[in-house]
Amino acid sequence: MPVLVMKFGGTSVATLDRIRRAAKRVGVEVAKGYDVIVIVSAMSGKTNELVGWVNETSPMYDAREYDAVVSSGENVTAGLMALTLQEMDVPARSWQGWQVPVKTTSAHSSARIEDIPPANIMTKFGEGMRVAVVAGFQGVSPEGRITTLGRGGSDTTAVAFAAAFDAERCDIYTDVDGVYTTDPRVSAKARKLDKIAFEEMLELASLGAKVLQTRSVELAMRYKVKLRVLSSFEEQSDEAGTLVCAEEEIMESNVVSGIAFSRDEAKMTLVSVADRPGIAAAIFTALSEGGVNVDMIVQNISEEGRTDMTWSCPVDQIKRAEAAIDAAKKSGELNFDDLIADTDVAKVSVVGIGMRSHTGVAAKMFQVLSNEGVNIKVITTSEIKISVLIDRKYMELAVQALHDAFELDKAA
Amino acid sequence: MPVLVMKFGGTSVATLDRIRRAAKRVGVEVAKGYDVIVIVSAMSGKTNELVGWVNETSPMYDAREYDAVVSSGENVTAGLMALTLQEMDVPARSWQGWQVPVKTTSAHSSARIEDIPPANIMTKFGEGMRVAVVAGFQGVSPEGRITTLGRGGSDTTAVAFAAAFDAERCDIYTDVDGVYTTDPRVSAKARKLDKIAFEEMLELASLGAKVLQTRSVELAMRYKVKLRVLSSFEEQSDEAGTLVCAEEEIMESNVVSGIAFSRDEAKMTLVSVADRPGIAAAIFTALSEGGVNVDMIVQNISEEGRTDMTWSCPVDQIKRAEAAIDAAKKSGELNFDDLIADTDVAKVSVVGIGMRSHTGVAAKMFQVLSNEGVNIKVITTSEIKISVLIDRKYMELAVQALHDAFELDKAA
Numbered sequence: 119m120p121v122l123v124m125k126f127g128g129t130s131v132a133t134l135d136r137i138r139r140a141a142k143r144v145g146v147e148v149a150k151g152y153d154v155i156v157i158v159s160a161m162s163g164k165t166n167e168l169v170g171w172v173n174e175t176s177p178m179y180d181a182r183e184y185d186a187v188v189s190s191g192e193n194v195t196a197g198l199m200a201l202t203l204q205e206m207d208v209p210a211r212s213w214q215g216w217q218v219p220v221k222t223t224s225a226h227s228s229a230r231i232e233d234i235p236p237a238n239i240m241t242k243f244g245e246g247m248r249v250a251v252v253a254g255f256q257g258v259s260p261e262g263r264i265t266t267l268g269r270g271g272s273d274t275t276a277v278a279f280a281a282a283f284d285a286e287r288c289d290i291y292t293d294v295d296g297v298y299t300t301d302p303r304v305s306a307k308a309r310k311l312d313k314i315a316f317e318e319m320l321e322l323a324s325l326g327a328k329v330l331q332t333r334s335v336e337l338a339m340r341y342k343v344k345l346r347v348l349s350s351f352e353e354q355s356d357e358a359g360t361l362v363c364a365e366e367e368i369m370e371s372n373v374v375s376g377i378a379f380s381r382d383e384a385k386m387t388l389v390s391v392a393d394r395p396g397i398a399a400a401i402f403t404a405l406s407e408g409g410v411n412v413d414m415i416v417q418n419i420s421e422e423g424r425t426d427m428t429w430s431c432p433v434d435q436i437k438r439a440e441a442a443i444d445a446a447k448k449s450g451e452l453n454f455d456d457l458i459a460d461t462d463v464a465k466v467s468v469v470g471i472g473m474r475s476h477t478g479v480a481a482k483m484f485q486v487l488s489n490e491g492v493n494i495k496v497i498t499t500s501e502i503k504i505s506v507l508i509d510r511k512y513m514e515l516a517v518q519a520l521h522d523a524f525e526l527d528k529a530a
Numbered sequence: 531m532p533v534l535v536m537k538f539g540g541t542s543v544a545t546l547d548r549i550r551r552a553a554k555r556v557g558v559e560v561a562k563g564y565d566v567i568v569i570v571s572a573m574s575g576k577t578n579e580l581v582g583w584v585n586e587t588s589p590m591y592d593a594r595e596y597d598a599v600v601s602s603g604e605n606v607t608a609g610l611m612a613l614t615l616q617e618m619d620v621p622a623r624s625w626q627g628w629q630v631p632v633k634t635t636s637a638h639s640s641a642r643i644e645d646i647p648p649a650n651i652m653t654k655f656g657e658g659m660r661v662a663v664v665a666g667f668q669g670v671s672p673e674g675r676i677t678t679l680g681r682g683g684s685d686t687t688a689v690a691f692a693a694a695f696d697a698e699r700c701d702i703y704t705d706v707d708g709v710y711t712t713d714p715r716v717s718a719k720a721r722k723l724d725k726i727a728f729e730e731m732l733e734l735a736s737l738g739a740k741v742l743q744t745r746s747v748e749l750a751m752r753y754k755v756k757l758r759v760l761s762s763f764e765e766q767s768d769e770a771g772t773l774v775c776a777e778e779e780i781m782e783s784n785v786v787s788g789i790a791f792s793r794d795e796a797k798m799t800l801v802s803v804a805d806r807p808g809i810a811a812a813i814f815t816a817l818s819e820g821g822v823n824v825d826m827i828v829q830n831i832s833e834e835g836r837t838d839m840t841w842s843c844p845v846d847q848i849k850r851a852e853a854a855i856d857a858a859k860k861s862g863e864l865n866f867d868d869l870i871a872d873t874d875v876a877k878v879s880v881v882g883i884g885m886r887s888h889t890g891v892a893a894k895m896f897q898v899l900s901n902e903g904v905n906i907k908v909i910t911t912s913e914i915k916i917s918v919l920i921d922r923k924y925m926e927l928a929v930q931a932l933h934d935a936f937e938l939d940k941a942a
Contacts, residue, residue, distance in 0.1 A: 134586055168606065174546055176613040183616070186624050187609035190602040194580065197599035201588040204595070212598050216628065217674060262629060 119243070122152040123288040125254065125276035128162035130291050130350035131195050134202075140291065140350055141202040144249055148208055153243045155283060157254040157276040158199055160191025181226035185256070185266045189215070192253035192272070200251045210249035213239065215256035215264065220275070222257035222265045229257055229265035231274065234282035252279065270331030277334045281341035288338065288345050289359075290330065295349035296360035297322065297329055299526035300377040305518045307527040311375065312357075315365040318375045319345075321469040321503045330362070338362065365471055373472030373479060374524040377517050380465045383413070384433040385495060385507055388443065390455035393425040400451050401427055401443070408442025410435045413465070414498040414507060428496060430507055433461050463495060464513040467505040468520060480504050486523045492516050531655070534564040535700040537666065537688035540574035542703050542762035543607050546614075552703065552762055553614040556661055560620055565655045567695060569666040569688040570611055572603025593638035597668070597678045601627070604665035604684070612663045622661035625651065627668035627676065632687070634669035634677045641669055641677035643686065646694035664691065682743030689746045693753035700750065700757050701771075702742060707761035708772035709734065709741055711938035712789040717930045719939040723787065724769075727777040730787045731757075733881040733915045742774070750774065777883055785884035785891060786936040789929050792877045795825070796845040797907060797919055800855065802867035805837040812863050813839055813855070820854025822847045825877070826910045826919060840908060842919055845873050875907060876925040879917040880932060892916050898935045904928050 124147065126140045140156075147154050159165075168188045172179050196212035203210035215222075218238060222229035239250045254272030257265045267274050273290060280288035295310065297319065302308040314322075316339035323332045329347055338345045348359025361367075391397060398417065405412050410431050418426040431439055436459050446452040473479045483504055487494060492515065496507040508516060521527065536559065538552045552568075559566050571577075580600045584591050608624035615622035627634075630650060634641035651662045666684030669677045679686050685702060692700035707722065709731065714720040726734075728751035735744040741759055750757045760771025773779075803809060810829065817824050822843050830838040843851060848871050858864040885891045895916055899906060904927065908919040920928055933939065 134583060137587070171546060171606075171610055172613060175549070175610050176617045179613055180616055180623075183609045183613045183624055186612075186626070187606050190605045193602045193605075194583075194599050197595040198583055198587050200598075201584060201591055201595045204592055205588045211592075212595055214598070214676070264626070 119151055119153045121155060121283045121285045122147050123155045123157065123276050123280040123283070123285045124291065125157040125272060125289065126159065126291045126350060127272065127293070128159040128165070129293040131158055131199070132162040134198070136350070137195070137198055137202050141199060141206060141208075143291070143350065144203060145206055145208055148248045152286070154249045155239070155279050155285070156199060156249055156251045157272055157279060158192060158195040158251060159254055159272045161195055164191035164194070182263050185226050185264050189253070189256040189264050189266055192255050196251045196253040200249075203249050203251070208249055209247045210251055211242070211247060212251045212253070214253050216258035216262075218252065220252075220257035220278075222259060222267070224259040224261060224263075224265070226259070226263075226265055228268040229259065231257060231267070231278045234278055236283050239283075270334070273331040273334035274337060277337045277341070277343050277345065280343040281337065285343070288343050290345060290347045291350035292329065292347060293349065293351065294329060294347070295352055295358070296347055297362070297376070299375065300517055300521050301379070304379070304514050305377075305521045307518075307521055309527050309529070311360050313361045313363060313368045313371075314375060315368055315371075315471050316362060317365065317502055318469050318471055319362045321467070321500070322376055322378050335362065370530040371472060372470065372524065372526065372530045373476045374468045374470035374526065375472070376469050377520050377524075377526065378467045378469060379513055379517055381510065381513065382433045383430050383463050383465045383507065384436050385428060385430050385460040385463045386436070386439055387458045387460075388427045388454050388456075389458060390424040391427055392453040393420045393423050397425075398427070400446065402429075404442045404446040404451070405429075405431075405439055408438050408445075410439045410442060414496050414505065416496050416498075430463070430465065430496060436461065460495075462510050463507050464510040465505055465507055466513060466516045466520070467503050468524065469503045471502050473502050473504075482523065483520060486519050487516055490515055490519050531563055531565045533567060533695045533697045534559050535567045535569065535688050535692040535695070535697045536703065537569040537684060537701065538571065538703045538762060539684065539705070540571040540577070541705040543570055543611070544574040546610065548762070549607070549610055549614050553611060553618060553620075555703070555762065556615060557618055557620055560660045564698070566661045567651070567691050567697070568611060568661055568663045569684055569691060570604060570607040570663060571666055571684045573607055576603035576606070594675050597638050597676050601665070601668040601676050601678055604667050608663045608665040612661075615661050615663070620661055621659045622663055623654070623659060624663045624665070626665050628670035628674075630664065632664075632669035632690075634671060634679070636671040636673060636675075636677070638671070638675075638677055640680040641671065643669060643679070643690045646690055648695050651695075682746070685743040685746035686749060689749045689753070689755050689757065692755040693749065697755070700755050702757060702759045703762035704741065704759060705761065705763065706741060706759070707764055707770070708759055709774070709788070711787065712929055712933050713791070716791070716926050717789075717933045719930075719933055721939050721941070723772050725773045725775060725780045725783075726787060727780055727783075727883050728774060729777065729914055730881050730883055731774045733879070733912070734788055734790050747774065782942040783884060784882065784936065784938065784942045785888045786880045786882035786938065787884070788881050789932050789936075789938065790879045790881060791925055791929055793922065793925065794845045795842050795875050795877045795919065796848050797840060797842050797872040797875045798848070798851055799870045799872075800839045800866050800868075801870060802836040803839055804865040805832045805835055809837075810839070812858065814841075816854045816858040816863070817841075817843075817851055820850050820857075822851045822854060826908050826917065828908050828910075842875070842877065842908060848873065874922050875919050876922040877917055877919055878925060878928045878932070879915055880936065881915045883914050885914050885916075894935065895932060898931050899928055902927055902931050
């Protein structure tokens with residue numbers, strides 16, 4: 119029988135009633151003839167509670183113990199989901215990561231899945247079991263200890279199972295009904311997309327649209343897993359939600375697919391750095407080793423052997439960045455006048471695979487922002503995305519103006 | 531290094547503060563030179579929450595899923611305890627049942643421990659780890675699924691580890707400071723015992739004194755594990771609490787060691803049963819298969835081929851008992867006039883290994899109760915115990931009178 123993977127996030131399994139509702143959706147797919155692998159998150163709030171306890175117990179915690187504690191939330195949901203399905207006369211059982219086994223690296227709290235041997239679960243499917251409920255977000259290291267994949271890891275678990283079991287599709291049930299051209303809370307004209315390309319979804323995810331975890335989209339793209347994002351709170355048809363798929367499967371699309379934004383950005387500038395070969399490497403190695411996720415980077419033209427280096431990073435990493443740069447200065451690796459942090463910035467990006475074949479998207483974007491009197495502080499581009507850093511107070515205005523200008527409220 | 535097992539119950543690890551306090555006690559033993567195995571329960575209330583969810587989801591639950599869900603509480607405490615010890619610079623790590631592994635039977639929800647290979651933990655002790663924190667109450671079946679040992683199973687886990695690791699002692703930390711001659715809430719004269727024999731503890735435990743789980747005492751007796759019961763809420767000396775040990779280690783003791791009682795008893799009488807060979811077997815097989823824990827049994831003298839059969843059982847099992855007897859009647863196995871349940875009874879027992887060599891204990895007990903005007907409804911005796919069923923309203927009076935009469939407030 120064909121295999122379908124269905125993943126339910128924390129809000130979709132937050133209560134016993136919601137678990138029942140999710141189980142009914144699973145029952146519908148079983149009735150269609152699928153063998154189903156259900157990936158569950160912890161009931162919403164549970165993981166935060168566990169993480170809170172760990173942090174309070176040991177601020178510089180041993181990640182192996184963190185994983186042992188935090189993974190327990192998913193185990194609870196998996197068992198409850200299996201019991202709920204059994205109550206509906208659907209043959210089901212739960213699996214914890216180590217039981218499958220979901221083999222991961224030993225990088226505790228941010229492990230990567232290395233292998234999911236399908237034999238154990240396939241044997242049970244062969245014996246008449248119809249649903250394998252798997253605790254998401256967790257696995258087991260070569261040393262036999264429990265690992266977790268990091269926040270949002272349940273999406274990654276789901277895609278990895280879809281790849282390992284050659285599933286027909288991987289349905290991600292969440293609290294939104296699909297992927298939108300932008301956040302409907304910012305633009306009332308936001309439109310749900312029926313389809314979106316992996317590459318676009320990847321940019322949207324990495325730019326802060328929190329529908330799918332970036333790693334899960336990367337994995338889906340690599341293994342050509344058809345991903346569908348849909349709401350667990352609405353009656354579903356086969357065409358519900360948004361299908362994330364290969365570019366070839368999208369016949370028509372707008373040049374720009376969506377406008378993404380991120381509120382929690384900071385712009386940092388290292389003023390008057392002594393410019394020499396390897397200086398960029400020195401700065402960004404220091405930041406990387408300090409745990410700072412640098413996003414955009416701009417270097418000004420060098421004058422008289424000095425230059426300014428600007429980058430953006432999440433606003434809550436400023437202190438780490440300052441500490442890293444300070445340490446590099448003390449060790450003599452860096453020589454500069456000042457380090458300035460601007461915390462009142464936001465990032466706005468237009469994303470679309472259509473940009474590859476259409477010119478003028480950047481020019482149009484800058485013109486729209488200029489018409490609205492929005493000053494652009496930093497620009498970066500990729501093949502299918504243009505991002506700008508602007509004053510945070512203009513963020514909503516910029517998103518709405520760009521959404522209108524690229525006519526995203528209208529389907530192609 | 532000698533191994534010590536320390537077990538902390540749910541109230542002893544109910545909050546992060548209490549876990550810290552327990553960890554300090556562990557640190558004291560590590561400083562004395564012990565390698566310590568710590569067995570932890572779930573934070574108090576957690577197991578009840580999980581059991582509640584399972585029951586609400588599926589009243590006739592699959593015990594394998596029950597175990598997968600309910601065992602998660604202990605995993606959380608184990609990780610938090612390991613982190614707390616690490617914060618105190620004590621080398622520690624957590625172990626879940628399957629990681630040790632704690633090999634059990636497949637009798638889910640009431641599994642029995644079959645083997646605990648010490649190799650994995652001993653290797654870590656050899657490498658400098660000083661504390662192995664083990665999630666109590668759980669194990670793994672031959673099929674690789676998670677099992678639990680039933681309520682109170684963490685005591686059993688602790689004793690089994692003490693036996694498997696040839697531990698010097700097994701300290702059970704709980705919310706009382708030892709074993710008393712009777713419940714101090716019922717008799718203000720109750721006295722803490724310094725030592726008590728395994729056999730006596732077994733009778734007290736099975737009679738409702740909830741300090742130690744019966745199975746753990748049986749196991750300790752079989753493997754000659756020195757058990758100590760003590761409070762996790764008081765400063766401890768080496769002589770704190772009560773030592774449960776072999777009879778030979780107790781030099782002097784009173785004839786009677788303690789007065790146990792159980793409030794939640796019911797007396798059931800099957801009136802005018804057709805008496806024939808095998809009738810008792812028919813009745814008690816039906817009750818046993820119906821999940822009724824029958825305690826005392828009395829059969830009246832048979833008259834004209836009919837007899838009355840009386841037994842006691844926990845009061846909350848009356849409905850089950852009625853259903854089981856009803857089914858046996860319908861199937862033609864039983865023929866009787868009436869089934870009467872008396873729910874206003876309590877059981878009071880005097881326990882002491884001294885009874886073996888002293889006569890007259892029963893006579894004295896009956897005399898004391900008679901002097902107080904307490905009517906005895908059912909009597910059963912064993913080598914070291916005499917139990918009576920009386921009206922519940924006289925229970926406190928009976929316990930106090932017996933405690934006085936056997937001079938339990940005075941040490942031998």
